[in-house]
Amino acid sequence: MRPEAVAPQPEQHADEEPLVSIRNLETYYSIRGNFADRLVGREAGVVRAVDGVSLDIRRGEVLGLVGESGSGKTTLGRTLLGLVQATGGSVEFEGREITGLPERKFRELRRRIQVVFQDPHASLNPAMTIAQAVGHPLQIHGVEHDRTQLRARVADVLERVGLAPAEAYLDKYPSDLSGGQKQRAVIARALILNPVLLVADEPVSMLDMSVRAKILELMVALKQDFELTYLYITHDLATARFFCDRIAIMYLGRIVEIGPAEAIYADPKHPYTQALLRAIPEPDPTRAVPRDLPRGEVPDAASPPLGCPFHPRCPRAFEPCGWESRDLRDLLEFRWARLAGEPRVEEEQAVVGDLDVLDKPAPEVRLPAARGRKPEEVVALLERIRAEDPQEPFWKGVARLEASGSHVALDFHLPQEPRLEPVGDVSVSCHLYDSAASG
Amino acid sequence: MASTSAPAPITPHGRAKLIALGRATKPIREASGMARFMFWTGVGITLFFVALAIFAPLLSRYNFTQYASGGHRFPQLGHPSSAHWMGTTVQSSDVMSRVVYGAQTELEVVAIALAMSLSVGVPLGLISGYFGGILDRALVLLMDALFAFPYLLIAIVIAFVLATSSIGGGILTAAIAITAAYVPLYFRVVRNHVISVREEPYVDAARALGARPRTVIRKYVFFNVVQNVPPIATLNAADAILLLASLGFLGYGIQPSQGAEWGYDVSRAVSDAASGIWWTGLFPGLAIVLLVTGLTLLGEGLNETLNPVLRQRRFGRFEFDEREPREEALLDQ
Numbered sequence: 001m002r003p004e005a006v007a008p009q010p011e012q013h014a015d016e017e018p019l020v021s022i023r024n025l026e027t028y029y030s031i032r033g034n035f036a037d038r039l040v041g042r043e044a045g046v047v048r049a050v051d052g053v054s055l056d057i058r059r060g061e062v063l064g065l066v067g068e069s070g071s072g073k074t075t076l077g078r079t080l081l082g083l084v085q086a087t088g089g090s091v092e093f094e095g096r097e098i099t100g101l102p103e104r105k106f107r108e109l110r111r112r113i114q115v116v117f118q119d120p121h122a123s124l125n126p127a128m129t130i131a132q133a134v135g136h137p138l139q140i141h142g143v144e145h146d147r148t149q150l151r152a153r154v155a156d157v158l159e160r161v162g163l164a165p166a167e168a169y170l171d172k173y174p175s176d177l178s179g180g181q182k183q184r185a186v187i188a189r190a191l192i193l194n195p196v197l198l199v200a201d202e203p204v205s206m207l208d209m210s211v212r213a214k215i216l217e218l219m220v221a222l223k224q225d226f227e228l229t230y231l232y233i234t235h236d237l238a239t240a241r242f243f244c245d246r247i248a249i250m251y252l253g254r255i256v257e258i259g260p261a262e263a264i265y266a267d268p269k270h271p272y273t274q275a276l277l278r279a280i281p282e283p284d285p286t287r288a289v290p291r292d293l294p295r296g297e298v299p300d301a302a303s304p305p306l307g308c309p310f311h312p313r314c315p316r317a318f319e320p321c322g323w324e325s326r327d328l329r330d331l332l333e334f335r336w337a338r339l340a341g342e343p344r345v346e347e348e349q350a351v352v353g354d355l356d357v358l359d360k361p362a363p364e365v366r367l368p369a370a371r372g373r374k375p376e377e378v379v380a381l382l383e384r385i386r387a388e389d390p391q392e393p394f395w396k397g398v399a400r401l402e403a404s405g406s407h408v409a410l411d412f413h414l415p416q417e418p419r420l421e422p423v424g425d426v427s428v429s430c431h432l433y434d435s436a437a438s439g
Numbered sequence: 440m441a442s443t444s445a446p447a448p449i450t451p452h453g454r455a456k457l458i459a460l461g462r463a464t465k466p467i468r469e470a471s472g473m474a475r476f477m478f479w480t481g482v483g484i485t486l487f488f489v490a491l492a493i494f495a496p497l498l499s500r501y502n503f504t505q506y507a508s509g510g511h512r513f514p515q516l517g518h519p520s521s522a523h524w525m526g527t528t529v530q531s532s533d534v535m536s537r538v539v540y541g542a543q544t545e546l547e548v549v550a551i552a553l554a555m556s557l558s559v560g561v562p563l564g565l566i567s568g569y570f571g572g573i574l575d576r577a578l579v580l581l582m583d584a585l586f587a588f589p590y591l592l593i594a595i596v597i598a599f600v601l602a603t604s605s606i607g608g609g610i611l612t613a614a615i616a617i618t619a620a621y622v623p624l625y626f627r628v629v630r631n632h633v634i635s636v637r638e639e640p641y642v643d644a645a646r647a648l649g650a651r652p653r654t655v656i657r658k659y660v661f662f663n664v665v666q667n668v669p670p671i672a673t674l675n676a677a678d679a680i681l682l683l684a685s686l687g688f689l690g691y692g693i694q695p696s697q698g699a700e701w702g703y704d705v706s707r708a709v710s711d712a713a714s715g716i717w718w719t720g721l722f723p724g725l726a727i728v729l730l731v732t733g734l735t736l737l738g739e740g741l742n743e744t745l746n747p748v749l750r751q752r753r754f755g756r757f758e759f760d761e762r763e764p765r766e767e768a769l770l771d772q
């Protein structure tokens with residue numbers, strides 16, 4: 001199905017300048033606290049939605065940006081589109097820095113970078129006809145003002161996205177169209193300015209199963225037709241396989257693995273990529289099946305885990321992966337939830353003191369015993385838990401566990417953040433592949 | 440080129456306008472049950488008063504300031520009779536003329552006040568809501584402070600200040616007083632709606648297309664926000680009638696020489712009622728009640744037919760369900 005049957009050449013970037021070059025990009029959202037905080041203008045915290053991303057988008061390729069919901073894919077796309085301000089780092093488009101560009105200057109670039117959002121229904125102004133909506137970009141940029149010409153150009157682009165005969169759609173309102181037809185109109189609106197880069201943010205995920213393949217096929221055809229480059233954002237590794245030349249796997253604001261699609265599917269390196277691939281239900285990838293991802297959920301991007309952001313869920317995590325206080329709390333609470341109803345849960349809870357001290361992320365823990373209990377009892381309890389499941393990766397992270405005065409002293413190995421480094425055809429951000437940490 | 444392209448664009452454009460009009464009035468045409476009844480009753484009553492106002496000189500035998508005709512002074516506090524269908528007042532003026540001309544005053548004041556408060560409140564709300572920031576915070580603070588005041592109080596203060604100025608106690612003063620009382624309301628309604636519309640993907644899409652803020656507000660935000668305004672404006676009109684009548688009743692409204700005003704007439708009739716003279720108060724009072732009822736029915740009818748949330752509740756399901764079968768039908772082709 002991919003337009004070129006030939007495998008895209010991996011990492012052949014030296015001679016040709018990439019269309020987009022992103023370096024150490026950071027986009028944070030500030031979350032405002034309560035009224036008192038707002039009164040003094042204090043920020044209650046930041047969500048690191050994009051947290052140090054570097055990648056290139058090459059001319060003519062389809063780069064897939066894949067990750068679970070909340071991993072920052074949309075934010076990355078919106079930063080590229082200039083819809084949110086980057087906090088740090090750089091984005092170069094055709095060799096020109098575009099972060100921090102004032103809207104006035106950005107406007108001319110918008111003819112070259114266009115977007116298709118997830119929800120076709122919400123992406124169209126309900127008060128505009130299809131002709132008005134699709135033709136508006138031409139008016140905005142002063143390309144075409146003559147009504148007849150405008151209409152003719154809209155009709156032309158509508159037919160090219162498969163809304164034919166265009167006359168049947170021109171004077172319709174979005175609410176008169178089906179989801180798939182609306183998404184076609186949205187694509188037409190994005191293409192009428194002849195952009196070079198199209199950011200497609202989950203363009204089919206809100207469509208009917210049966211329409212999805214058609215829209216994707218249309219996008220493949222249009223890529224040739226309009227000589228487009230795509231940034232294709234999706235949470236669905238299965239459709240990415242059919243569509244993308246290269247794939248970047250994103251997790252909690254970072255790229256954890258990036259490389260040619262073949263390499264990623266044939267030999268996934270990062271434990272997160274491996275988990276995502278395992279979660280694709282075979283043999284029918286279009287069927288919706290609950291995903292069998294590793295334990296737990298995507299952590300809160302407002303206070304990401306120390307070290308490797310994936311370590312709390314990683315089955316292969318080891319010493320340097322960033323073990324910390326909150327992992328102990330998760331371990332205990334997960335255990336008690338699993339054993340709920342058994343009498344020993346209450347006994348165990350009576351031994352351990354207030355778990356709230358564990359909420360502050362730190363690689364050393366000073367955990368008090370419960371009132372009237374000795375820290376030695378807590379140590380014994382933790383050792384018993386370790387003995388029950390010694391394979392649990394958490395214990396690899398523990399460097400020291402002993403009673404010390406009135407507390408339990410629990411020290412973890414120092415967290416190290418993995419960096420994206422080339423491994424074979426791909427680049428991976430995981431300590432398993434960096435010799436310094438694993439050696 | 441110009442000669443050939445001139446007539447052609449009219450057709451598609453005019454057609455689009457017609458379609459837009461058809462779409463905008465569709466919920467009203469399709470309204471049913473209670474909403475339909477309320478809407479059309481409201482329309483009937485309101486049109487009746489509009490007709491009174493327009494044809495006042497034809498419908499009423501005397502002017503509202505007239506107390507004599509053909510050299511004969513009208514009777515004081517005369518019973519309703521063939522010469523004075525609704526009787527006369529203590530100043531010998533004809534109650535019916537005052538009621539009929541009163542429709543003119545009320546509707547004029549309310550129309551001017553609505554136009555002014557809309558043309559101040561709506562743009563302020565649009566700008567404040569869309570751009571946010573310091574301007575927004577300052578405006579919200581100011582408007583909330585105004586909103587917290589009883590609006591009758593605001594209107595009285597404004598009316599009082601203006602009446603003592605060169606403008607005097609006429610229609611414009613009353614309209615400005617009412618405007619000041621309603622601007623915060625429109626501001627709030629529009630601003631809050633803009634805040635939610637601003638987050639809609641189609642607004643983001645417009646920005647991504649390169650539309651300037653002015654274009655985004657005019658073409659993408661405005662149309663989706665103003666849909667809320669007609670029901671509110673109509674309900675407000677009903678409210679404004681009461682406000683104007685209250686001002687008149689308290690003596691801060693239209694001065695009797697400037698126009699006939701029902702609230703003022705009712706206030707003058709209060710003392711009559713004690714001595715069994717019912718006609719001086721009853722007819723202007725009835726007029727107030729009837730017009731307010733008409734406008735309220737119209738507003739509620741509009742609200743119920745235009746407001747999608749209410750509409751969905753009435754059908755007991757969401758629009759989403761309606762779309763599904765159609766989508767399947769299209770796929771079958």
Ligand SMILES: Nc1ncnc2c1ncn2[C@@H]1O[C@H](COP(=O)(O)OP(=O)(O)O)[C@@H](O)[C@H]1O
Nearest residue numbers: 029047049068069070071072073074075076301
């Ligand atoms: N406007 C916003 N304000 C604050 N936080 C946001 C905003 N948009 C997204 N986020 C947060 O940023 C993170 C990344 O979100 P998003 O970019 O939408 O991810 P994805 O598209 O991969 O689902 C999430 O934790 C989300 O809650």
Ligand code: SF4
Nearest residue numbers: 308311314321430431
């Ligand atoms: S660095 Fe690699 S092994 Fe360690 S937690 Fe992260 S993904 Fe797992």
Ligand SMILES: [Mg+2]
Nearest residue numbers: 070073074075
């Ligand atoms: Mg998203």
